[in-house]
Amino acid sequence: MFVSYKWLSEYVDLSGITPEELAEKITRSGIEVEGVEVLNEGLKGVKVGYVVEKEQHPDADKLNKCQVDLGDGEVVQIICGAKNVDKGQKVAVATVGAVLPGNFKIKKAKLRGEVSNGMICSLQELGIESKLVAKEYSEGIFVFPNDVEVGVDALEQLGLDDAILELGLTPNRSDALSMLGVAHEVAAILGREVKYPEIAYESISEKAEAAVTVHVEATDDNPLYVAKIIKNVTIAPSPLWMQTRLMAAGIRPHNNVVDITNFVLLEYGQPLHAFDYDRFGSKEILVRRAHEGEKIVTLDDQERTLSTNHLVITNGKEPVALAGVMGGANSEVQSDTKTVLLESALFHGQTIRTASKDHGLRSEASARYEKGVDPNRVHAAAERAAALIALYAGGEVLEGTVEVQSKSFEPAVVQTTVSKVNRLLGMNISGEEMKDILDRLQFGVVLDNDTLTVTVPTRRGDITIEEDLVEEIARLYGYDNIPTTLPIGQAYPGKLTDYQQKRRKVRRYLEGTGLYQAITYSLTSEEKAFKYALEQSELIKLALPMSEERSVLRLSLLPHLLDALKYNLARQIDQVALFEIGSVFLSQGTAKQPLEKERLAGAITGLWHSHLWQAEKKPVDFYVIKGIIEGLFDVLGLTTQIQFKQVKREGMHPGRTAEILLAGKFIGFIGQVHPTVQKEMDLTETYVFELSLVDLLNYNVEETQFEVIPRYPSITRDIALVVNKDTVAGDIEQAITEAGGKMLKEVVVFDLYEGDKLEEGKKSVAFSLRYFDPERTLTDEDVTKAHNKVLKAVEEKFGATLRG
Incomplete structure (x- = not known):
């Protein structure tokens, strides 16, 4: 809601208070002022x-x-x-x-x-x-x-010597969707009076009831309908002051009659509609639910197909307006309009919201009906508009109004006690102070000993229970006046769980390696949902998806990370390294909530580091991303429990992909995206990983054991083993480790050779083995004995021979 400071000052005395000071006071009383714009600032x-x-x-x-x-x-x-x-x-x-x-x-x-x-x-x-x-x-x-x-x-x-306060209203405060509603609020804050506009005009002797009749079939949707007739109007521009106020509130001026209906909507919060009486098509107004498939052309020249969920204003035969949302083009006020049929009505909010949502029409009128309007302003708004049309369009108002009312509107009566208010607020406010606050809000208040009986005006439809009264008293007494207290009882300071601590450690490690954290949508398309999933599941579909691209819950984090890489590459950002910690959703059947599992995924493309001065460039490859993951396992204390095994996965490069096992259990994979996929997505060479974070962080790691720094030297032996080409180096490394015994402390692959100096189908894998004993200096005999066990083990398992 945009509130003009100058316009507001016509209803409440604002002398001695600047727009900025007023904004601060309104915010402190419970309605946030999101900004104050001085229109002529700097001009x-x-x-x-x-x-x-x-x-x-x-x-x-x-x-x-x-x-x-x-x-x-x-x-x-x-x-x-x-x-x-x-x-x-x-x-x-x-x-x-x-x-x-x-x-x-x-x-x-x-x-x-x-x-x-x-x-x-x-x-x-x-x-x-x-x-x-x-x-x-x-x-x-x-x-x-x-x-x-x-x-x-x-x-x-032009009204630019003004300041506009932008109110951020919560849905319950529909009373502040009008200048008079804001005036009541400001008057209560400042302790001043509200001045209502004077309504005065002379009607002619001709009766309105002779010109039009009103019938309402849908009384639940429309409990009150008021119609007035104004003859001999002259359509022209509205007064400049009115145009400037509409523009300040975000509404474009049209002509005097339409502008007056919009002006009164802003002033009273009551939507109005002006029909061209001569184009209306009959002397009868019939309010009913639309027929299924019925059509209407609205003021925006769009033909709309209606359903029985929509409320329409008709001339007895065809719709002339979509009630509470937008008028019809067939009865629009035009430059030659002479007689105006003015509508002021109360429509059911849910019915209006349904029509507004179904047709994608969001108007100032529908916004107010959805949140609720004051039923006791329906007549007043019609009279105010009739007076202004008579004044600024030269119209002659027919005597009386034609109305249908099927429901009475009584103010709510709510009771509370002074003691309960103070107990809930933790304060000590006297009953007289509470009565004064409610009087300033222009509520009817009776204080009888400890009991407050409050008659709430119909403009404040949000006040229905005694807790609402407590809120009103608290906000106008001043939240700053509520005393600060400490909780009583035994305190249990909060802390992170082990899982949370480890997850934070993972995040910090990956950020430290140079990866940026990404947050992508949990919703994806059916086409992308199954790609790269660690576990297969039935898809979990949304009942009302925003689009096909966001119609199911994801099974993997990688598809959207690849989309993020594609987005950046398309904008000439050619070095991208992202990771995400997020959930995937596995179906447990139609009657159960999906199982939510946390995953860790990453995607890297481009140069890993670049030192142009030294003419050195290092593009991302498999071993870069494997090194990042191995560093993560080391941080989590899982290095000895991890195995990498070459594997083929859909969407991944067949020779540069490995599955990752934790204590023999599959927890994820790592590798290069398949070249075909890279080409389809316009990606450069891209490497990815996805891990089951739940399995990683819940794995029971033994406490760290510290050892004395060895005083004795170690002995290193290098061996080059000739094996079949299909033999996996990781399997050889595991066999060496098992055979080496306690003295073998480290095994590292440092060379791989395949060439014409080896027979067909063979390769040479070189390992560096480090032996030491923390208690003594090893002799050649000790090392040779352990080393021979290693050579025997690899010969028996893989037929390995030493390369000569």
Whole structure:
């Protein structure tokens, strides 16, 4: 809700308080003010000028040479390119030295050889959004009405000497969706009175009930309908002050009748609609549910198909409005309209919301009906609009109103006690102070000893139980006045669980290696859901998905990480390293909630490091990403329990992919994305991993054991073993470790050779073996004995021979 400070001051005395101070007070009382915009901030030097003469620029077809009177007899020459500029107009002129939005300073200039002393401005050039400018001025300069005085401040005439408070309303505070509602709130905060607008007009003797009848079939959807008739109206622009207030509230001006309905909507919070009586099609108004498949063309010239869930206003035969949402094009007020049928009604919020949602039509009216309007303002708003139409459109209001009311609207009565309020707030507020607060809100209050009996006005439909009264008292008494207390009892300080500590350790480690954390959607498409999944499951589908791309819950984190890589590469960010910790969702059957399991995934592409000065570049490869993962296992104390085994997986490179086993149990995989997939997604060479984080972090790791730094030297032996090409180096390493006994402390692969010096089908794998004993210095005999066991073991298991 956008609230004009100047407009608000007409209902509440705001003297002595600035817009910023008012915003602070409103925020502290429970309604957040999201911002205060001073409309003329930084602007100066804009006057109302009168175009005395206009002639074609001698050297430019699209420019005009204008003589403009700025008041006090000062006439200056201004070159203007607007198509609609003309002699006799009153226009906004930015004089030499003026400052416009964007700190644009106006200087004396020459345009095609002719001097220009300023600029004739459009509303957009003065900082007003294009969508809020009336259509006749959307392209070109703005022309003031003739009654505006020449030489006065144009910003003031346009209502730009104002501040706009943007209220962030919660759904329960629909009463603040109107200027009068905000006025009641501000008056309660400041302890001042609310001044309602005066409603006065003279009706003619002709009766409204002779011109129209009203019938309501859907009484639950429409418990109150009020109609008024205004004859002999003249459609013209609305007064400038009204246009500026509508624009400040985010509404584009149209004409006097439509603008008045919008003005009253903002003032009272009651939506209105004006029909062209002569185009209405009959003298009967029938409010009913739409027929299935019935059609209506709305004011936006869109044909809409209706259902029985929608409420319509009809002329007895066909719909003329989608009730509470938008009027029909067949009864629109136009430039030749002479008689107006004015509607003010109360519609059921859920019915209006259904129609608004079904047709994608969100209007100021529907927003208010959905949240609830004050039933006791329906009549008042109709009378206010009729008075303004009579005043500014020259209309003649027919005597009386035609209405149908099927329900009475009584104010709610809520009781509470002073002691309960103080107990809930932890305060000591007297009953008289509570009564004063509720009086300021203009609630009816009776204080009887300890009991408060409160009659709540219908404008505050959110007050229904005694806890609501407690909230009202607390917020206006001041949340800052609630005393600070400490909890009583034994304190148990919170801490992270072991799982949470390990997860945080994982995150910090991966960030330390240079990976950035990503957060992707849990929803994906059916096509992507099965890709790279560690466990297969039936898909869990959403009942009402936003789109096919977000229709099922994911089984893997990798598809969306690859999408993130693709997005970055397409924007010339060619070094991308991402990881994500998130959940996948496994089906447990239709009657059960899905099983949620936490996964860790990563995706890397591009250069891993680059030192251009040293002419060194290191692209990402399998061993880079494997090194990152091995470092993670080391941080978690799992290195000795991990095995990598070559494997083939769908979507992965067949020769550069390994599954990862923890104590023999499959927990994930690592490798390069298949070249075909890379090509389809426009990816460079990309390496990924995905692990079951739950299995990793829940694995029981033995406590760290510390050993004395060895005092005795170690002995290293290197061996190159010739084995069959299909023999896996990891299996050989495991066999060496098992055979080496306690003295063998480290086994490292350092070379692989395949070439013409070996027989066909063979390869040479070189290992470095380190032996030592913490208690003594090893002899060659000790090492040779252990080493021979190693050679015997690899010969028996793999037929390995030492390379000569």
